[in-house]
Amino acid sequence: MALPSYTETRYRIWHYIYLTICTFVFFFLIAPLFVIFPLSFNAEEFLVFSEGMKNLDPDAFSLRWYKDMIYGTKNPWGLAAKNSFIIAIFATIGSIILGTLAALGLSSRHMPYKGLIMATLISPMIVPLIISGVAIFFFMAKAGLAATHTGIVLAHIILGTPFVVITVTATLSGFDHSVTRAAASLGSNPVNTFMKITLPLILPGVISGGLFAFVTSFDEVVVVLFLAGLENTTIPIQMWTGLREQLSPTILAVATCLILLSTLILISAELLRRRSERLRGINR
Amino acid sequence: MSSETKQILTTDGIPLEVSLKKAEKKNKIKAFLLVAPLLLFLVITYIFPIGDMFMRSVDDKMITNMLPKTFKAMEKWENLEELPPEEVYRSFYEDYKLLAENQQHGKLGQRLNKEKNGFNTITKKLFRQIKRKKIDESVSIKEQINKLHKRWRNVEYWLAIKRTAPPYTMAKYLKGMDMYFAADGSITQVEEDRRIHRILWLRTLEIAFFVTLFSFFMGYPIAHLLATLPMKYSNLLMICVLLPFWTSLLVRTASWMILLQQQGLVNDFFVMIGLVGDDNRPEMMYNKVGTYVAMTQILLPFMVLPLYSVMKTISPSLMRAGKSLGGTPFVAFWKVYFPLTIPGIGAGCLLVFILAIGYYITPALVGGASGTLISNQIAFHMKTTLDWSFASAMGLMLLTGVLVIYWIYNKLVGVDNIKLG
Numbered sequence: 001m002a003l004p005s006y007t008e009t010r011y012r013i014w015h016y017i018y019l020t021i022c023t024f025v026f027f028f029l030i031a032p033l034f035v036i037f038p039l040s041f042n043a044e045e046f047l048v049f050s051e052g053m054k055n056l057d058p059d060a061f062s063l064r065w066y067k068d069m070i071y072g073t074k075n076p077w078g079l080a081a082k083n084s085f086i087i088a089i090f091a092t093i094g095s096i097i098l099g100t101l102a103a104l105g106l107s108s109r110h111m112p113y114k115g116l117i118m119a120t121l122i123s124p125m126i127v128p129l130i131i132s133g134v135a136i137f138f139f140m141a142k143a144g145l146a147a148t149h150t151g152i153v154l155a156h157i158i159l160g161t162p163f164v165v166i167t168v169t170a171t172l173s174g175f176d177h178s179v180t181r182a183a184a185s186l187g188s189n190p191v192n193t194f195m196k197i198t199l200p201l202i203l204p205g206v207i208s209g210g211l212f213a214f215v216t217s218f219d220e221v222v223v224v225l226f227l228a229g230l231e232n233t234t235i236p237i238q239m240w241t242g243l244r245e246q247l248s249p250t251i252l253a254v255a256t257c258l259i260l261l262s263t264l265i266l267i268s269a270e271l272l273r274r275r276s277e278r279l280r281g282i283n284r
Numbered sequence: 285m286s287s288e289t290k291q292i293l294t295t296d297g298i299p300l301e302v303s304l305k306k307a308e309k310k311n312k313i314k315a316f317l318l319v320a321p322l323l324l325f326l327v328i329t330y331i332f333p334i335g336d337m338f339m340r341s342v343d344d345k346m347i348t349n350m351l352p353k354t355f356k357a358m359e360k361w362e363n364l365e366e367l368p369p370e371e372v373y374r375s376f377y378e379d380y381k382l383l384a385e386n387q388q389h390g391k392l393g394q395r396l397n398k399e400k401n402g403f404n405t406i407t408k409k410l411f412r413q414i415k416r417k418k419i420d421e422s423v424s425i426k427e428q429i430n431k432l433h434k435r436w437r438n439v440e441y442w443l444a445i446k447r448t449a450p451p452y453t454m455a456k457y458l459k460g461m462d463m464y465f466a467a468d469g470s471i472t473q474v475e476e477d478r479r480i481h482r483i484l485w486l487r488t489l490e491i492a493f494f495v496t497l498f499s500f501f502m503g504y505p506i507a508h509l510l511a512t513l514p515m516k517y518s519n520l521l522m523i524c525v526l527l528p529f530w531t532s533l534l535v536r537t538a539s540w541m542i543l544l545q546q547q548g549l550v551n552d553f554f555v556m557i558g559l560v561g562d563d564n565r566p567e568m569m570y571n572k573v574g575t576y577v578a579m580t581q582i583l584l585p586f587m588v589l590p591l592y593s594v595m596k597t598i599s600p601s602l603m604r605a606g607k608s609l610g611g612t613p614f615v616a617f618w619k620v621y622f623p624l625t626i627p628g629i630g631a632g633c634l635l636v637f638i639l640a641i642g643y644y645i646t647p648a649l650v651g652g653a654s655g656t657l658i659s660n661q662i663a664f665h666m667k668t669t670l671d672w673s674f675a676s677a678m679g680l681m682l683l684t685g686v687l688v689i690y691w692i693y694n695k696l697v698g699v700d701n702i703k704l705g
Contacts (some may be wrong), residue, residue, distance in 0.1 A: 010611055022509045025502045029584060030524040032539040033531060035549065048547045098322040105318030110311035117319060119694065124330060126690050128642020130324070131679040134666060135333035138340070158330050158560040161322060180471065219532045221643055226666065239534040242650050247541060255535040262530040269530070 021113070033259055040065055040252035047247055065253040076238050077254060084234040087149060088217040091156035098157065099164025100206055104198075107172040118165075123166035125162040129222040132159065137226040147229030155223050160213030167212065171205025171276060204276030211269050215262070311535050334683070341677035344453040350392050351379045355449045359444075373426040376445070377419065380407070384414050400444035406433045456677035461485075481661070481678075486656040491575060491647075492640035496587075498580045499636050500629070503587035507628075509589070511595035529585035537646050540578040544569040544650070570652025578646050585637055587632040595630030634693040638686055658682055 003015055043062040044050050052060025069077050091225030102121060105111055124132055136155045137146065174242055179201075183193040199206075221236035235254065242251045292300040332529040348355065353375035361368040383389045389411050390487060396403035409432050413419055419428055430437045447465070452702060458464055466472040473479070506525070510518045543550050551565045560566060568574055598621065606616030644659040651657070658678065665675035 014613075018505060019509075022506050025506045025584075026521060026524045028502070028581060029528050032536060032543060033528065035542055036539050038536065047542050047545070049549070067507070073444070098325060102319045102322040105315045106621060107310065108315035108318075110308065110325065111315040111319070117323065120326065120331070121319075123320060124326070126638060126686065127334075128638075128659065128682060128686060130642055130644045130645075130662050131334070131337075131683050134662065134672075134675060134679050135330060135337055137666075138336050139329050139333040154329060157381075158326065160291075161326075163320075215530060219534075221534065225663075236532065236534055239532075239538070240645070240649075243534065243538055243541065247538070251538060255532075255538055258532045258535050263527065266526050266530045282634055 036252050036255045036259065040249060040256045042249055042252075045249065047249065047252070053083065065249040069248045069253045069257075072250070075250075076233055077235070077250075080233050080235045080238045083149070083232055087152050087156060087232075087234065088214050090149075090153045091160055091217040092210050092214045094153065094157040095160035095164050096206060096210045099161040099213070100168050100202075100211060102161070103165050103168035103172060107169055107175070116134055121165050122162040124158050129159075129220075133226045135222040136223055146227055147232060149232060151242070152224060152227050152232055152234075154226060156213075156217035156220060157222060160216045163216065163276055164206070164209035165210035167209035168202060168205045171202045175201065187196075204272045208269050208272045208276070211265055215265060298326070303621070312466050334680075338677040338680055340673045341456050341680055342447065342452045342454065344455070345443050345451045347392065347395050347448045349450045350383055350388065350675065351376065351445070354379050354445065358446055358449065362647060363444075364443065364446075365439065367430075367437065367439055370424055370426045372442070373424075373429055377425045380410060381414055384411055396444065396448070399448055400441060402435055402445070403441065408437045411434055435503050437598075457681065459674060460681055462679045484656070484661055485659050488641060488659075491572070491579070491655075491657060492637050492643075494576060495583060495640045496633050496637045497578045498576065499584050499587040500633055502580070503584055503591055503632060504625075505627075507588045507591035507595055508513055510592050512600065515683050528581070529589075533582065536648050537578060538583055539652060540574065540581070541569060544577065569650050570655070572651075572655045574650035574652070575647050575655035579640060579643060582646060583636045586635045586639060590627040590631035590635065591625065594625055594631075597622050631693070633644045634689055638689055638693070641686060641689075644681065 007015070039047060039049070041052065041061045041063065043060050045066065052061055068077065070265065078095065083177065106114060106118060106121075111117070136158065140146045140151040143151075145154065175198075179197055180193050183197045184190075188196070217277060219236060221240050223235075224232075224234055224237055225240070228234065235258070239251060239254065242248060293299055294303045308601045317381065354372065357372045357375040358368065361372055380392070385391055389407065393404045393407040393411075395409065410429065413432060435441050455465060460481055463471050464474060484490060486601060488580050494543045506521075510521055510525070513521065519597045542548055545551075546567065548568075550568065551560075554560045555562050555565065568577075602620050602624070606620040611619065616648060641657075642659055643657060647655050647657045648663075649658050651660070657680070662675050662678050662682070665671045665678070
């Protein structure tokens with residue numbers, strides 16, 4: 001982005017204004033996440049930087065909120081974390097299976113009514129969550145699945161599949177169908193062809209769709225608020241209740257853990273994207 | 285093809301055309317079978333329930349089922365200026381007696397009271413008379429009921445009952461727009477100071493519009509920077525966009541709650557640079573400011589990513605060509621670069637607008653009373669007042685709006701062009 005040496009001064013000034021704006025926006029995007037980190041080590045109960053913290057006094061920092069998160073009496077975080085992981089894992093598996101199958105069908109050039117079906121399949125992503133929540137709640141209440149893990153898992157499959165459909169369809173768009181025909185001409189049956197040829201090639205897309213589905217489920221609060229009973233509490237529900245009632249530093253400890261988790265997911269998603277582009281022969 | 289040409293046959297003697305059509309059909313079925321499980325699952329658990337929401341929103345069968353004989357008798361009530369005939373009174377009495385035996389009369393009273401004020405008192409009066417068995421069924425019921433209260437002698441009240449007869453009603457939709465059916469059946473607006481829903485709709489649109497605008501003005505420069513920087517720098521900066529994108533919504537909202545509170549860092553900063561005094565720190569949370577700031581930051585990645593993917597495909601030599609043909613950098617940008625990015629602008633703006641219009645969590649936490657949106661009102665009726673049919677009606681009104689935008693989006697960008705990351 002270096003400016004050529006012949007640039008006039010006024011354009012130089014504009015260029016620096018532009019860079020300043022960009023810096024400000026990047027700061028605006030990322031800085032809020034870093035506020036949580038130091039405050040979660042606060043030795044005091046208030047959610048402001050104490051004098052000790054500003055002077056980097058070691059006594060002002062402590063791990064007490066992390067201890068409270070893990071060992072605290074009557075603390076809901078253990079149960080919530082367990083529920084969140086169970087629900088997210090099953091919802092991800094369900095989304096991957098249903099979404100990948102649908103994407104395979106959709107990317108076939110023989111598929112009838114492609115546009116209409118695609119629009120239906122990704123509608124849960126477009127419809128505002130509050131409406132999805134109300135509709136899914138009506139269904140689960142009728143089916144007797146409200147306040148059960150099964151009900152929440154099904155709800156999260158609904159919300160997670162569009163991501164899998166989109167990422168896998170995108171991967172399949174660069175897919176060379178002659179390789180499956182080659183496998184078939186060599187005597188492989190369709191299931192075998194899928195497992196040995198197609199799946200390994202689209203795997204990056206499947207996994208990155210799965211990551212989206214996992215995060216969607218792990219992070220989802222609107223629909224769960226309608227569906228969950230006391231037994232089905234999840235991390236987002238606990239955070240929601242905590243943020244509404246009183247902002248305790250324990251929430252910041254949990255939030256720090258969640259930021260670390262999302263960093264991990266971001267790294268894996270990026271690596272997968274690059275691998276997928278390499279496999280599809282896209283060089284940018 | 286002349287008629288003399290022999291039909292081409294496959295090895296099994298079937299005409300090639302037929303054979304190809306058969307294979308084509310088989311492929312179609314195969315493709316459809318792959319989509320079928322998800323399609324079926326979504327139709328049952330998602331599309332039908334949205335239809336169910338519609339049924340609930342217009343449903344008014346409760347009262348139709350409670351007063352079956354009355355409504356049947358009312359069909360013969362011709363002169364609507366006068367009180368209904370004895371038969372209507374008798375049927376109403378019989379229906380009401382049955383309801384009283386099943387302890388359902390209270391619901392009826394409340395429902396009729398919504399239709400016309402003052403009904404609850406007079407139905408309660410009737411209930412007490414029935415309980416004490418003071419009504420003599422062998423003589424005119426009309427006279428006995430009319431004696432109970434002067435309102436029973438008012439034809440308006442009987443007309444109100446008649447109005448509740450149809451099993452379907454649009455009343456909930458009218459209520460969502462601060463209107464109602466007046467006594468004569470015409471659509472009337474509620475008094476000016478009670479038009480709460482219209483304020484909410486307008487505020488939702490206003491907040492969604494400005495959040496989209498802010499996201500655009502902040503997203504465009506950084507998408508441009510990301511698309512034009514060399515790969516090794518842009519990948520690093522991309523993390524600033526992707527990390528918030530992958531981070532929990534509640535975590536990001538929590539961080540804004542910490543930053544924007546009165547003793548928070550943003551206020552500290554304002555005090556430090558002398559913008560405000562230490563003793564009169566402005567309230568930046570639990571109002572619109574908080575909603576704007578937090579929602580813009582949360583939705584910004586959805587603006588940057590589509591813009592970036594479009595800008596990435598624009599060759600830098602186009603700008604150079606524009607400049608070499610005598611355009612200043614501004615002209616080259618405005619005449620060459622900007623028009624090429626319009627598909628990305630459309631995609632980003634519509635995506636952010638659709639997401640913003642249905643936002644719930646962030647406004648509920650940082651919005652306070654003046655920052656709440658229509659979604660909060662829907663949740664309130666679902667959870668607190670339990671008026672599910674009204675919540676459904678408002679939800680469907682919102683959904684209609686979103687679907688219109690989605691349709692435009694589809695026309696402009698195409699759903700299969702949505703890119704994630």
